[in-house]
Amino acid sequence: MAATQSPFEPLRLDHRLRDAGLFIQQAFQTFRATGAIAPSGTALSTALTRFVTQRDDPTAPINILEAGSGTGPVSRAIAAHMREGDTLDMVEANPRFTRHLEEMVKTDPVFSNASDRTTVHTALVNDLGTDRRFDTIISGLPFANFTADEVRTILDYYFTVLRPGGRLSFFGYLYTKEIKAVIAPREQYLRQAQSSWVVEEWVNRYGIGTDRILLNLPPAWIFHLRKPLD
Numbered sequence: 198m199a200a201t202q203s204p205f206e207p208l209r210l211d212h213r214l215r216d217a218g219l220f221i222q223q224a225f226q227t228f229r230a231t232g233a234i235a236p237s238g239t240a241l242s243t244a245l246t247r248f249v250t251q252r253d254d255p256t257a258p259i260n261i262l263e264a265g266s267g268t269g270p271v272s273r274a275i276a277a278h279m280r281e282g283d284t285l286d287m288v289e290a291n292p293r294f295t296r297h298l299e300e301m302v303k304t305d306p307v308f309s310n311a312s313d314r315t316t317v318h319t320a321l322v323n324d325l326g327t328d329r330r331f332d333t334i335i336s337g338l339p340f341a342n343f344t345a346d347e348v349r350t351i352l353d354y355y356f357t358v359l360r361p362g363g364r365l366s367f368f369g370y371l372y373t374k375e376i377k378a379v380i381a382p383r384e385q386y387l388r389q390a391q392s393s394w395v396v397e398e399w400v401n402r403y404g405i406g407t408d409r410i411l412l413n414l415p416p417a418w419i420f421h422l423r424k425p426l427d
């Protein structure tokens with residue numbers, strides 16, 4: 198099957214500033230859900246698409262789910278690597294971001310070959326339903342801001358809608374636990390420690406690799422997990 202890749206041009210500086218402005222404004226209003234101070238950079242966005250580019254069967258189209266798309270830097274990297282027949286579902290809880298994403302899918306040249314196979318959903322990811330199956334899930338959700346129960350519910354959901362053998366890639370920022378240990382109130386630090394134990398439990402069980410991305414604000418870890426075949 199012919200690949201229909203679009204060139205992954207970095208965003209023009211004025212668009213990057215516009216997106217960063219929107220992101221920072223939303224981070225001020227809803228920091229717990231937004232969970233970062235800036236959109237992911239090119240190095241992190243590209244590394245998160247590892248299992249859009251590396252496929253078990255390079256001739257078979259794949260279904261991709263991106264959770265927590267924000268202003269869309271990772272979505273653009275995914276779109277640049279989509280091939281004929283691939284589908285992308287982007288789910289984002291913040292309607293201010295989804296309006297921006299819908300416009301991006303219609304007008305950004307990186308989506309020119311993929312816009313008719315891309316859907317933007319305004320929803321919490323685990324409200325998306327369980328009738329679809331995905332080959333690759335890329336999650337930008339800020340697990341460090343969630344409770345242990347919320348993290349477990351979302352990881353359970355991902356492993357329900359992931360097909361056997363499918364991959365999940367998600368990221369967290371380096372040293373957040375250590376920084377919170379120093380600056381955050383004790384109960385906030387404990388909550389984050391508990392949610393990070395849930396993440397660790399899943400990484401220990403299903404992890405297949407990690408990437409450390411220093412060229413990002415803030416620097417990040419990526420965890421890649423694989424759902425067992427049976």
Ligand SMILES: C[S@@+](CC[C@H](N)C(=O)[O-])C[C@H]1O[C@@H](n2cnc3c(N)ncnc32)[C@H](O)[C@@H]1O
Nearest residue numbers: 230233236237265266267289290291321322337
């Ligand atoms: C750390 S930002 C990542 C944004 C973007 N992926 C990036 O890398 O720049 C997390 C995003 O997840 C969204 N979000 C948080 N909780 C969510 C949920 N339960 N379901 C869907 N989106 C969620 C936030 O609104 C925010 O846009």
